[in-house]
Amino acid sequence: MSNPSILILPGDGIGPEVMAEVRKVISWYGEKRDLQFDVSEDLVGGAAYDVHGKPLADETMEKAQEVDAVLLGAVGGPKYDDLDFSVKPERGLLRLRKEMDLYSNLRPAQCFDALADFSSLKKDIVAGLDIMIVRELTSGVYFGEPRGIFEEGNERVGINTQRYTESEIERAARSAFELAMRRNKKLCSMEKANVMESGILWREVVTRVAADYPEVELSHMYADNGAMQLVRAPKQFDVILTDNLFGDILSDCAAMLTGSLGMLPSASLGAPMANGRPKALYEPVHGSAPDIAGQGKANPIACILSFAMALRYSFDQGSEADRLETAVEKVLADGHRTGDLLGEEGVSPISTSEMGDVIIAAL
């Protein structure tokens, strides 16, 4: 049997730097745990635009469809701010999500004990926080038609369409219920059913799917209240299910509660392929951080933990994922910090590659 395949798309800004550390980790698993991967690499985002004139070449898209997992760094940067909408770096990422049909975006918001002081929230509010946001990722207002800027009378109008079919809601809901079953059997679904018909259908379908998961305690919340409750008392939640746009905002809000964005991974999963593995893309929640790019200052942990999610969700190596996560916790407990995690007295920062090295050592 051939090795599982991984396509690495480092992208822009700090993407290549953090991905170099993931490569070290991948090699370690090959050498030390006999987990070999066939790794290839390609361009996405501004880096792809610079070469191909578009943020994702068709050949890259094809490769992404064929591999067992895609690892992505980050896309975007000021250099590309004035590009036309259709070729902006983000479109490369959105094309991957859409064409790979990655409908279930898993965003853990976890507060690491060693870092609880970094949160802008009081320690008792966030210490031990461990929630999982499941964001629908292939539909809604991100992709609905009609969309565009149109002439209307003597002015222009900007239009986007929020659009969800029952089956789109259902498959996202199922993936959230499945996760809830493996966690604390508590799921909160968020929408604006008091204002939007798409939210009414969302609530109805989620309620229907719940019948197949009688052990899961389901609640519904309006998304605005959800934002409030995340700030007020985030530990009331375990799994949160929400749509593409609400998920974008609420998951970033939740991520920031933990105080350490440089720590947070994500997984975007689709339907099972012929080999039983789901289509999958893994990426850190942070962006391309152009201000510190190329300086060896970036924190590679979010990207490394994204690889841990790949071990768990794509390669059925849950205990190896645990091993990697434990190694990360250990280096933090030992006081190793990249520049984004400073603040304590007398700690000086280590570089991106030093952080990679201490994690390898802890493995």
Added chain:
Amino acid sequence: MSNPSILILPGDGIGPEVMAEVRKVISWYGEKRDLQFDVSEDLVGGAAYDVHGKPLADETMEKAQEVDAVLLGAVGGPKYDDLDFSVKPERGLLRLRKEMDLYSNLRPAQCFDALADFSSLKKDIVAGLDIMIVRELTSGVYFGEPRGIFEEGNERVGINTQRYTESEIERAARSAFELAMRRNKKLCSMEKANVMESGILWREVVTRVAADYPEVELSHMYADNGAMQLVRAPKQFDVILTDNLFGDILSDCAAMLTGSLGMLPSASLGAPMANGRPKALYEPVHGSAPDIAGQGKANPIACILSFAMALRYSFDQGSEADRLETAVEKVLADGHRTGDLLGEEGVSPISTSEMGDVIIAAL
């Protein structure tokens, strides 16, 4: 000249209780400051549904169009949860906003010194916080057509339309720039121009309007990053401009930063009427709180401060508004607390009407 007119719509839940305290304040201004108002009262929300079978009677809508200001308590409650979408309590509020064309929703998020400990955020992050969110309130996905739940093939699809014309964006932007001029001349506009064409048009129009306010420092931020930054370091903001749906979520997030939702007022303003006053509706940010309704536990301050906003924005009585706000600060500094503001040792709560009384006494 006749007295300025106010229509009071107490609504549901704690609405009537908190509004009773506002009435005391209004009377005080008549007796002590010779500011008389012609006050009438009517039904909205579930209370209107119970009587009229819909959440806002046409006669009430007409009255609202004629008065100088509407004061609204709150709408909604579990009793009405299973009503059809078209007659839900919220529709009454949304009809008022839409038909009065209240395009500019001002939501201050202010942290009162005496209450900084209530925030789930660290004190230094929120102490002295004073930001103003300007939310577009009459357009966007709340009102765009097509909308509804439709059959499509053998399933249903829920559709809402995000839709902004240039002139809709422009008038909301102007009101935000005007506010910024009266505050710290710093405005941050939030959208998802990286994903939505309506956000591209939004950014373009806001940038164009900025040319008329060269003194105002304008920045743009993606709404997801906006949510993060609000949690991370809210004091970086002064005025925030955003659309109807993002505004719903971001303003609730910002409100919760202050830790005391029972304190926060809002104003919804439209175009000037013949008498020069803007169409206006004032309401607390909190909801109808059915769990404590009718028990004399509600905090009337948000509703009273909404009347202070009415004094400032509808009745050109800025110094009387200051007086009322100062009175509120004084009662808080003196240690008076309704049940929602407890937590300190040895403080016992006062009732809704006692809070009204101590504020009157402080005036």
